[in-house]
Amino acid sequence: MTDALIAGVGMTRFEGESERSIVGLAALAAERAVADSPYAWDDIASLHAGNALAEALGTQAGIANALAAALGIEGVATDRVENTSATGASACHRGVDAVERGGGVALVVGAEKMSVAETSTVTGAIGRLVHDREYDQGLTLPSFGGLAAGAYLDRHDAPREALAAVARKNHRNAVENEFAQFRKEISVDEALDSPIVADPLRLYDCCPMTDGAAALVIAHEDAPASGDDARPHDGGDRSRSNPVRVASAAGATGSHAVADRPDPLALESVRTAGERAFAAAGIGPDDVDVACIHDAFTVLELLELEELGFYDPGTAWEATLDGETALDGELPVNPGGGLKARGHPLGATGISQIVELVWQIRGDLPPERRVAGPDPETAFAINVAGFGNNSVCTVLTA
Amino acid sequence: MSDSDSSTDGVDRPDDGIALDEPVAVDRAFRCADCGRRWYYQRRRCPDCSGTDATTYGLGTGELVAVTRVEMTPPDVRSPNRLGLASFDGVRLIAQLADEALSPGDAVAFAGAHRLRDGDEVLRPRLDAVDGDPG
Numbered sequence: 328m329t330d331a332l333i334a335g336v337g338m339t340r341f342e343g344e345s346e347r348s349i350v351g352l353a354a355l356a357a358e359r360a361v362a363d364s365p366y367a368w369d370d371i372a373s374l375h376a377g378n379a380l381a382e383a384l385g386t387q388a389g390i391a392n393a394l395a396a397a398l399g400i401e402g403v404a405t406d407r408v409e410n411t412s413a414t415g416a417s418a419c420h421r422g423v424d425a426v427e428r429g430g431g432v433a434l435v436v437g438a439e440k441m442s443v444a445e446t447s448t449v450t451g452a453i454g455r456l457v458h459d460r461e462y463d464q465g466l467t468l469p470s471f472g473g474l475a476a477g478a479y480l481d482r483h484d485a486p487r488e489a490l491a492a493v494a495r496k497n498h499r500n501a502v503e504n505e506f507a508q509f510r511k512e513i514s515v516d517e518a519l520d521s522p523i524v525a526d527p528l529r530l531y532d533c534c535p536m537t538d539g540a541a542a543l544v545i546a547h548e549d550a551p552a553s554g555d556d557a558r559p560h561d562g563g564d565r566s567r568s569n570p571v572r573v574a575s576a577a578g579a580t581g582s583h584a585v586a587d588r589p590d591p592l593a594l595e596s597v598r599t600a601g602e603r604a605f606a607a608a609g610i611g612p613d614d615v616d617v618a619c620i621h622d623a624f625t626v627l628e629l630l631e632l633e634e635l636g637f638y639d640p641g642t643a644w645e646a647t648l649d650g651e652t653a654l655d656g657e658l659p660v661n662p663g664g665g666l667k668a669r670g671h672p673l674g675a676t677g678i679s680q681i682v683e684l685v686w687q688i689r690g691d692l693p694p695e696r697r698v699a700g701p702d703p704e705t706a707f708a709i710n711v712a713g714f715g716n717n718s719v720c721t722v723l724t725a
Numbered sequence: 726m727s728d729s730d731s732s733t734d735g736v737d738r739p740d741d742g743i744a745l746d747e748p749v750a751v752d753r754a755f756r757c758a759d760c761g762r763r764w765y766y767q768r769r770r771c772p773d774c775s776g777t778d779a780t781t782y783g784l785g786t787g788e789l790v791a792v793t794r795v796e797m798t799p800p801d802v803r804s805p806n807r808l809g810l811a812s813f814d815g816v817r818l819i820a821q822l823a824d825e826a827l828s829p830g831d832a833v834a835f836a837g838a839h840r841l842r843d844g845d846e847v848l849r850p851r852l853d854a855v856d857g858d859p860g
Contacts, residue, residue, distance in 0.1 A: 447800045454799050458766050463751070463841055463849075464821050465795075465802030473793030474810050474819065481791075481829065526794040584766035586817040591791055591810055 328608065331423040332570035333723065334432070334552075335364025335544035336682040341508045341670030344442040345538035349378070349386045352540035353438035354397045356675075360542035361434070365552040370432045371544075373404040373425045377418030377437035379411055379673035383452035384444045394436060403434075411456055412623065413578075415541065415677025416710035416719035420576040422545040430547045437679075438540035439672035449536055453673075456713045458584040469533060471585045471714035472624035473525025478591045479626055480527065482641065487527060489644035491518035493625035494531045494667055496653055501664025503695045506679075508537050508670035532625040537670030541678035546570065571685045574705075574722040575607035581715045594634045594715035601635040601709065604720035612636040616703030617687050618658065619680035621711040621718075622665040631709055632660070655699035662687060662698055677710030681721060684708055688725050742769030742777045751849045752835035753781040754816050765818040786855055787813035789831045792822065801843040809833065809852055823853040832856070 337359025339345070339352050347355065353376065361368060376391035387393050391405035404425075410417040415437040422433035441449050454467040476490060495515055501507035518531035546552075581596030582588050588595065605611055612635060622628040629643040637658060638646055646652060652660035663669050663683040666676060684706035686692050706723045743755070745767050754765045759776035770777055788811060795806040807822040811833055823837055834855040838848035 450797070451799045460749075460751075460766055461819060464808065464819060465798055465806050465842055466808065466819060467795065467797075467799065469797065470793060470795050470806070470808055470819075473795060474791040474808065477793060477829075478791040478810075523794070523796045525796070528793075582766075586810055586819045587764065587766055588817075591817075 331573040334546040334570045335360045336685045338541035341539035349440040356540035356542040364544040372431035373433045375421040375435045377408045377414040377674040379414045411712040413710040413712035413719045414674045426547040432546045436542040437675035439674040440538045441536040469525040476626040485644045490625040491515040494518045497665040497667040501668035507664045509668045534623045534666040534671040537672040539672040541675040574724045575604045577603035578719040596718040597634040600718040600720045608722040615707045619708040659698040680708040755779045784813045787811040821851045823851040
């Protein structure tokens with residue numbers, strides 16, 4: 328259990344092409360998170376900015392310093408966090424570390440503006456994450472997804488519709504999410520008929536490229552608030568200002584080269600990070616009420632659910648087809664639409680998962696957006712870098 | 726395969742690991758000189774014994790474990806790019822396939838001379854079908 332509380336959250340709408348600059352996106356998300364918290368700008372001791380692709384895409388470099396100036400909080404300690412697709416969750420953990428060490432308030436912001444470059448440029452930049460010997464073969468992240476998806480369907484005798492069902496569920500969850508990139512339902516047939524990306528994965532099995540930002544105000548449980556509308560942390564009902572605790576934050580690396588893994592379906596970093604996060608929080612998978620799972624590809628949602636112990640190997644696809652992971656299921660997964668439909672701006676994604684889970688725990692959302700039953704007490708997020716190169720898990724509790 | 730690094734300040738460092746940057750042929754893997762563990766993707770130390778001395782050897786016949794056909798590829802890579810995950814007696818790798826018809830369970834070996842990415846100066850082999858049992 329940590330001493331860190333999520334005292335405020337905010338994000339921009341995720342969209343295919345934003346009119347705002349990357350600093351503009353980051354600033355908007357930050358302002359919304361601070362406004363959502365009991366803290367004032369003067370309370371913030373550090374700023375941690377997550378951004379993955381600035382150098383590759385030519386967006387604002389040194390984003391943490393630029394953002395501090397844009398927000399008018401020069402003087403705070405700043406740093407930029409980069410961990411490819413898991414940049415957002417790693418930035419969150421940097422903020423948790425900062426308040427546990429310093430006892431104050433940290434502002435964590437993640438942002439990405441992927442529309443500034445051609446699709447092939449972004450694909451090439453992300454494709455450079457792979458091992459040099461993989462790069463020589465022209466491998467991309469969807470390549471790994473295609474190999475794993477084919478192996479998963481073969482080994483578990485699962486129908487192709489099992490992957491499409493993940494996409495359909497996450498698109499359905501995004502329809503009522505005003506921050507999501509894709510707010511339209513898709514059918515299993517539409518998913519099955521979409522263009523092939525890496526067989527058997529098709530377009531609707533893959534997350535999009537996205538512009539967007541998300542932010543958190545993370546405070547030590549003893550940090551005093553000086554904001555105009557400062558309210559006590561333990562003020563009874565779950566109002567907008569009531570914080571959510573970071574029960575644990577843990578990460579782990581796996582092999583860099585995907586083929587180095589003893590099993591093509593193994594995601595060792597997911598398993599290890601999950602075990603560490605559950606142990607540090609003193610809970611197990613059965614205690615989780617709602618989860619955000621890194622569904623960059625539909626098959627990843629299934630593999631991660633199994634590696635994390637939510638389902639036995641080879642059974643997550645049946646659970647998905649049976650509706651167990653739907654908004655009204657036993658374990659709602661990706662209630663905001665996931666990477667698939669909410670979008671995947673690399674630097675912001677992990678933070679947007681935390682934002683979604685805080686909203687769910689606090690009960691802030693309208694009925695059609697909330698998971699079924701009482702407000703969840705325990706939530707789990709996993710943000711994954713590369714194809715399981717690195718996994719970052721966060722457990723939140725009411 | 727051990728090397729000796731020289732830093733720019735002129736201070737020589739002792740041999741302390743397997744070279745990461747020396748070119749290795751596509752069809753060769755590494756074997757630890759201390760424990761015999763084998764692997765394909767360069768690393769400074771043996772994953773089992775942390776030994777820092779390794780030799781390379783030629784891969785023989787392997788077995789395809791999974792295949793995919795990638796339609797959306799980087800600008801300098803063929804499209805579609807047919808890829809296979811293959812196991813060579815426990816050493817796994819992913820490589821381009823020469824034959825569209827290859828499928829899991831097929832025996833394969835590196836063969837031929839192909840340009841894997843546009844601009845490559847060296848032609849290299851792809852995985853192709855072979856007769857016989859996987860090694």
